[in-house]
Amino acid sequence: MPVTLRINGRPVTLDVEPRVTLLDALREQALLTATKKGCDHGQCGACTIHVDGRRQLACLILAVMLAEREITTLEGLAAGDELHPMQAAFIEHDGFQCGYCTPGQIMSAVALLNEPCGDSDDDVKECMSGNLCRCGAYPGIVAAVQQVRRAGAR
Amino acid sequence: MSDAVFGNRAPVGAPMSRVDGRLKVTGAARYTAEIPIEGVHHAVIVGSTAANARILDIDTSIAEGMPGVVKVLTHRNAPKLPAQVGKPPASRVLTLLQDDVVHYNGQPVAVVVADTLERATDxxxxxxxxxxxREPLTDIRHAGRKEYRPESANKEADSASGDAAAALSHAEERISREYTTPIENHNPIEPHATIAVWEGDQLTVYDTTQYVVGVRxxxxxxxxxxADNVRVxxxxxxxxxxTKGSTWSHVPLAVLAARETGKPVKLVLTRRQMFGSTGARAQTEQRVTLGARRDGTLVAIRHESVSYTSRYEDYLEPAAVITRSLYACPNIETTHRLVQLDLGTPTFQRAPGEATGSFALECAMDELAERxxxxxxxxxxxxxxxxxxESGKPFSSKSLRxxxxxxxxxxxxxxRKATPGAMQDGDIAIGYGMATATYPTNRSKASASVTLTSDGRGGIDAVVQxxxxxxxxGTYTVMTQLAADALGLPVERVRMxxxxxxxxPSPSSGGSQTAASTGSAVEAVCREACVRMAADGATDPASMAAWLSRQPGRTxxxxxxxxxGKGDDDYAKHAFGxxxxxxxxxxxxxxxxxxxxxxxxxxxxxxxxxxxxxxLIGGVVWxxxxxxxxxxxxxxxTARYMNANLEEYHVPVNADIGALxxxxxxxDDPHVNPIGVKGIGExxxxxxPAAIAGAVYDATRIRVRELPITLDKLIMGGGSAD
Amino acid sequence: MRPFEYTAATDPADAVRLVAANDGTRFLAGGTNLIDLMKLEVETPRAVVDINRLARREPALEQVAELPDGGLRIGALVRNSDLAWNPVVQARYPVLSEALLAGASGQLRNMATTGGNLLQRTRCYYFRDTAMPCNKREPGTGCPSIAGHNRINAVLGTSPECIATSPGDMPVAMVALGATVHVRGPEGERAIPLADFYLVPGLHPERETVLRHGELIVAVELPALPFAARSHYRKVRDRASYAFALASAAVALDIHEGRIRDARVALGGIATTPWRSFEAERALVGHAVSHTLFRTAAERALAGAVPYAENAFKIELARRTLVRALTIVSEMTAR
Known part of the structure; x- marks a missing residue:
């Protein structure tokens, strides 16, 4: 069935079966492959995207459920060539190695800026625990998130 | 990459940000499953639900009639392929739908190809x-187990120096303890993925691998x-x-599916399918026996390890190898034995041998220290x-002290308090532990090329391949730095x-050898380029650019x-920590x-x-x-992997990691290899694990010798009541 | 996933009618559990009715509203994170907020709904793997967990047919608080005390609640329970975050001059349902706060526990978890 999604501010019309997840629709049909598939069962956070500004998991949403909703993927984060401060901070603090969990980490971290997460590193660690990083780049991730939070970015 | 970030000269060693960082934080880096291929079809593996079995019947009729399905391959219709005989990591014994024998639960028994992922999955x-x-064996700890010494495996099974038995019988103090480590799965966040594209007899394979040459x-x-017909x-x-160091069964199966359907085929393993068919760290049971004088001088070490392999290939988890080189002792004996289980073949996992073996040896050292x-x-x-x-050779360098x-x-x-349990903070017991870290420095033959081109404005661009x-x-990044340094160019003029x-060709990205192997080749080729230009008197960037602009194609x-080379064997080479x-x-x-x-x-x-x-951080988190x-x-x-997912197979989350x-x-090691590096990946x-086990003991007086140290072992081990 | 029909409902009555009309039709809200299970083919609905837009017709479904009697009505489509961050919940029912925040991850809490979370299904390895038998998934096929891997499974409320643990956190807090579930079916609305909502497996592990097919959860109501301002949820798990409970305790205490006037106790991670422990509550009420009292209450709570090969530790762990939660609540100053 045809469904029109608003992805990164643009309408994208896809012809999908109801069983197609947002994750597979993005990766296999829209060819927006920044959003990663790590577990396909809501257990790793690699597919984190924003729906109406809130972080969610694209692997557990059917594409057809999202008509009229605003979807943001990592591709929609940077303003042209200018990186979002969170993206720049991840590079600066080496908040990744292989980079595969990174889109989900960054989308989670950006959403976190608008959540009632406490100020401490421990609070950030808890709030970011839904994003597994098997390379173990957690210290760099926390440093990046804290740098952006302390700079007051949104 | 702006100059402000790291300057336009990033000497080797500088904390330069990753050259591929921008691609990774914007999502522009395309991983295997993301390569766009016109008309690509999706292959999905059907895994067995039994082990130690034969297939009596396999019914593909429903699947074959479903919309979008173009092929279902099983052992009944799959073409016969040449038998594989090779050595890991390049070659493993694979299960490629060649017969009705099922060794392990989850073994591929069919491959379905359809036009969409959903249809293929369904x-x-x-x-x-x-x-x-038949009843499977799934744990090395079973009655009447048949141990054997592998004749040819990835490591020498036994070693002996001196006479450990005699020394132990006379030792003033002796402890002997058994330690076990479980099966562990690698679980990289990116699942294994392969795209196979045939064009006539030419094949391109996009694969998520640590060893493109091995896959080819x-x-x-x-x-x-x-080999020239295959590009990986x-x-x-x-x-x-x-786990991505070997070519596992799904890779040739994807290639086969593409050949049999005449379509480009993408095959991505599910998380569940990464348990069984792509290796795991083998379960080990290790007995460490230490003999010492009362002053602590070791007089004997015996380290006996038993681990499992599959029914169809020997893989040895070399747990006791670390013991051959870590501590001075005249009498050291190590043995490895294998037990066959009805599981997929285990494989290398981050510090294979050293990770499991250091747990046993270092825990035993702690127990001896306490004694x-x-x-x-x-x-x-x-x-x-x-x-x-082990070798009696000097170390190329050793700064462990x-x-x-x-x-x-x-x-x-x-x-630290000498008495365990001495540090308390309310409900919390605090403990300290320590251990030695070590990993050998490996190096394999590697090659590289550099192409220097004059930009016509006095500058030089380098492409290193x-x-x-x-x-x-960080291979992209450190190779860029090595090349820039050797060529005397700014890093942004070097493309890796x-x-x-x-x-x-270069070796596998395993064994912490990439910097030593490929890095030495990159530096060598850049120096060679400089030597060629210097022969004509071009020794600085300006004269090199001028020299290049006089060459055909300015390149x-x-x-x-x-x-x-010769002399490289004169030293023992290890990193320590x-x-x-x-x-x-x-x-x-x-x-x-x-x-x-x-x-x-x-x-x-x-x-x-x-x-x-x-x-280092990544290794410690592991x-x-x-x-x-x-x-x-x-x-x-059933030998079925029961927690084959990322919820019930626990890996550390952000909140698990404290201050590192x-x-x-x-x-400065002039002997280890031309660029003076030792491996740091493992x-x-x-x-x-030993340091944590020691700290847990220090906090609780409970010595857990069986990994992982989960809270049930403390509760049942006599943890004090509230 | 098998193919299925998809309908997005905008009217609650339509949604109920569509689901009630066909045994194979399911409500779809946050999707965090149902879509996961559909991928595993543990759930194979022929049709799903998306209820995420129902609040346009009936805004209360997405609202948290204070009731005249001092209680709280939580719309079934209120997301877990919104409920956890709700100031009224944080102030008056901290145990609920803490339980919600102890569950899953930030992303999942943004998706999961109050109604859906009440129905979250077990994490038993065997239930979630269609290659294995399971009485809950396929009645009559047997329970391989009893003689298999059962470290994560239940010690309370089990039967020879099933020992699967109820996995949730939010429901444990709600059971402790004495919540009531409001459901709407083809024949109208009814209210079910949450403690009566869940069924222990007995001979029919496939039946987990008293919900009839086609009944839609529309709200959960919490009673006023002023002393719940002094409440706490303690969860113990295999890692510091993002893992299901090995044991958890939801506790609220009404303490006056060192003596317990009233108590609410529920346990999670160790039972086949969110486990209200009236035994522990009875042991506590009327007595002076003491460690011995808490330990006695914990013994009572676990009195009927039956261990299996890998999960005997849960009995003692649950006792200690409850003692810890009781201790923490008893040391709180009334808010």
Whole structure:
């Protein structure tokens, strides 16, 4: 069935079966492959995207459920060539190695800026625990998130 | 990449940000499954639901009739392929739908190809098989187990120096303890993925691999193709940790599916399918027997390890190898035995052998220290090996003493109480532990090329190529730095290309060998280019640019190979480190937290302070997971992997990782290899599980000798009531 | 996933009618559990009715509203994170906020709904793997967990047919608080005390609640319970975050001059349902706060526990978890 999604501010019309997840629709049909598939069962956070500004998991949403909703993927984060401060901070603090969990980490971290997460590193660690990083780049991730939070970015 | 970030000269060693960082934080880096291929079809593997079995019947009729399905391959219709005989890591014994024998649960028994992923997945579920299954063996600890010494495996099974038996019988103190480690799965976040594209007899394979050359060789042999007909591409790899070092069955199956359907085929393993068919760290049972004088001098070490392999291939988890080289002792005996289980073949996993073996050896050292009333650090210093106990050779360099000193000081080891259980904070018991870390420095033959081009404005652009891989380790970045330094160019004028068998061959990204192997080749080829230009008097960037602009095409390409040469065997080569941990254990609930880990590591020259630190951090995080969380569960009746997912197979989350204070000790090693580096990808995990186990004991007086140290072991081990 | 029909409902009555009309039709809200299970083919609905847009017609479904009697009505489509961050919940029912925040991850809490979370299904390895038998998934096929891997499974409320643990956190807090579930079916609305909502497996592990097919959860109501301002949720798990409970305790205490006037106790991670422990509550009420009292209450709570090969530790762990939660609540100053 045809469904029109608003992805990164643009309408994208896809012809999908109801069983197609947002994750597979993005990766296999829209060819927006920044959003990663790590577990396909809501257990790793690699597919984190924003729906109406809130972080969610694209692997557990059917594409057809999202008509009229605003979807943001990592591709929609940077303003042209200018990186979002969170993206720049991840590079600066080496908040990744292989980079595969990174889109989900960054989308989670950006959403976190608008959540009632406490100020401490421990609070950030808890709030970011839904994003597994098997390379173990957690210290760099926390440093990046804290740098952006302390700079007051949104 | 702006100059402001790292300056336009990034000397080797500088904490330069990753050159591929921007691609990764914007999502522009395309991993295997993301390569757009016109008309690509999706292949989905059907895994067996039995082990130690034969397929009685397999029904594909429903699947074949479903919309979009173009092919269902089983052992009944799959073409016969040449038998595989090869050595790991390049070649493994694979299961490629060649017969009705099912060794392990999850073994591929069919491959479904359809036009969409959803249709292929659905149809794969509709393939049903019946099995004649015999009771499987799933755990090395079973009655009447048949152990054997592998004749040919990846490591020498036994070693003996001196007479350990005699020395043990006369030792003033002796302890003998058994330690076990479970099956652990690598679980990189990117699943294994392959895209196979045939054009006539030419084949391109996009694969998520730590070894593009290995994939090419395996595929060429499996399909009887000249190696030149096969191109393997792997530009970005979402973590490997060993599981992507070998070419597993799904890769040729994807190639086969593409050949049989005449379509380009993409095959991505599910998380569940990564349990069984792509290796795992083998379960081990290790007995360590130490004999010592009362002053702590070791007189004998015996380390006996039993691990499993599959029914169809020997893989040895070399757990006792570390014991051959770590401590000075005249009588050292190590043995490895294998037990066959009805599971998939295990494989290399981050510090194979050293991770499991250091848990046993270092825990035993702690237990000996306690028996002797010695500080664990003092016992290790007492038995410091000035030369390699195994070979008798000098170390190319060894700064372990400095590692102990620096890490102990930063940690505050001196504040440790001699009595376990002495540090309390309300409900929390605090414990300290430490261990030695080590990993050998490996090097394989590698080659690289450099193409220098004058830009016509007095500048030079360099393209460096090698068929290596960047699995997150920073290969793109450190090779760029090495080349820029050797060529005297700014890093932004150097472009690194890798992950393609069309480039000069390089070894697998495993064994912490990439910097030593491929790095030596990159530096050699850049120096060779400079030598050629210098022969004509071009020795600085301006004269080199002028020289280049006089060449045909204004360009120079040089290719070189680098390998260990004469004299390289004169030294034993290892990186060393010391790791200290603090644990906080809830005395009633058994929850173990690791708020603080301090480590110091000496690993030769550090090519990039930022990415190298990330390597250590990653290794230490793995150590925490191994110590406290990771264990693959196998159903004893069916050999089915029961926690084959990322919810029930626990890996560390962000909240599990406390403050990590890790640093490198400067080490100038002129002997180890041309660029003076030792591997850093694996040493981080070593020692950490033992240090945590020691700290848990220090906090609770409960010695857990069976990983992972989950809270049930403390609750049932007599943790005090609230 | 098998193919299925998809309908997005905008009217609650339509949604109920569509689901009630066909045994194979399911409500779809947050999707965090149902879509996961559909991928595993543990759930294979022929049709799903998306209820995420129902609040346009009936805004209360997405609202948290204070009731005249001092209680709280939580719309079934209120997301877990919104409920956890709700200031009224944080102030008056901290145990609920803490339980919600102890569950899953930030992303999942943004998706999961109150109604859906009440129906979250077990994490038993065997239930989630269609290659294995399971009485809950396929009645009559047997329970391989009893003689297999059962470290994560239940010690309370089990039967020879099933020992699967109820996995949730939010429901444990709600059971402790004495919540009531409001459901709407083809025949109208009814209210079910949450403690009566769940069924222990007995001979029919496939039946987990008293919900009839086609009944839609529309709200959960919490009673006023002023002393719940002094409440706490303690969860123990295999890692510091993002893992299911090995044991958890939801506790609220009404303490006056050192003596317990009233108590609410529920346990999670160890039972086949969110486990209200009236035994523990009875042991506590009327007595002076003491460690011995808490230990006695914990013994009572676990009195009927039956261990299996790998999960005997849960009995002692649950006792200690409850003692810890009681201790923490008893040391709180009344808010």
């Amino acid at each position: 149809a794969a579920h509709r393939v049903t098989a019946t099995y004649d299954a 060789n395996t595929i060429a042999k499996t399909f009887g193709l000249p 591409v792997s530009r970005f790899i979402g973590g490997g940790f060993g 002797l009333g010695m500080d664990p650090l003092e016992l290790r210093l007492k038995n410091y090996a000035e030369r390699d106990p 400095e590692c102990y000193r620096v890490a102990a000081e930063r940690f505050g080891w001196a504040r 090698t068929a290596s891989q960047d699995i997150g380790t 290309e890798l992950g393609d068998t069309r480039l000069p 120079l390409t040089v290719r070189a190979e680098s390998k260990a 010391a790791v200290f941990v603090e644990v906080r254990v809830d005395r009633a609930l058994g929850e173990i937290r690791v708020p603080r880990i301090v480590g110091a590591y000496a690993a030769g020259r550090i090519l990039n302070a930022k990415t190298a630190l990330s390597q 150590g925490v997971g191994m110590a406290l969380e990771e264990k693959t569960l196998v159903d004893p009746r 204070d890790l640093q490198f000790i400067a080490e 040493i981080g995990i070593t020692g950490v």
